[in-house]
Amino acid sequence: MRLNDPLITDFTFNGETYSIDLSFDNVLDVFDVLSDNVLNDLEKAETSLGLLIGSTPKSDVIDIWNFIYQEFIKIDVEASIEYDRKGNPMPIQEEQEKLIDLNIDAEFIYASFQQAYGMNLYKEQGKLHWHEFQSLLNGLPDETIMKRIIQIRAWKPKNSDPPDYKTNMEKLQRKYALEEKEVE
Incomplete structure (x- = not known):
């Protein structure tokens, strides 16, 4: 997030521009869809796109979904990289423990x-x-x-x-x- 960039309300994918609703409650609904054990991956992508862009594209469903998830939704918890005295990256100690759950909390x-x-x-x-x-x-x-x-x-x-x-x-x-x- 950069303060001099506008909040995302649309994006372009393969030359096609889409409006996108990234209100927090809508994204939380998408997380509910992703945790649904009944839907397969394609159905999850189609349903999520329906929530976010209001429709399901005729093609590139998985590619568009992956783009949206990676660029706009994914919560990155990046571990800070530590360096030794010579500037070499130190091995990562352990995966960061989950401390918050948007549903439970x-x-x-x-x-x-x-x-x-x-x-x-x-x-x-x-x-x-x-x-x-x-x-x-x-x-x-x-x-x-x-x-x-x-x-x-x-x-x-x-x-x-x-x-x-x-x-x-x-x-x-x-x-x-x-x-x-x-x-x-």
Whole structure:
């Protein structure tokens, strides 16, 4: 995201220009489609394109979908590359742990936006762009419930932590754990 670039409302693919609705709630609907276990990949792409551009193109469905996902939707969590004294990249230690889930944490995200920005996300549906939403979510102040939950999930015990503090943090980690919900 660059502040001197306009928010994306259309794009060109293979010489064809498409309008695109990247409001945050629409993108969240796309994530719901992508997590649907009944649809195959082509059906997911067609449905997602229907939500985002209002129609399904006659051809290049998968290519257009992949372009949109990579360019406008994908959430990149890039690990910072560390270098040794000679400037050589150090090996990446481990994959970054998932600390937030847009579905499971929806009520905490809502409360945090209300607390930090005075923003009612329900009133912002259809208006707040996905890139704006991501920026505001990433910039939540430490005092918000969502930021506190992220800190709890990321906490690792230290030898210097008092036993009662460790016990309390472990209890909070169990309470706010991101576990896969079983489908009934």
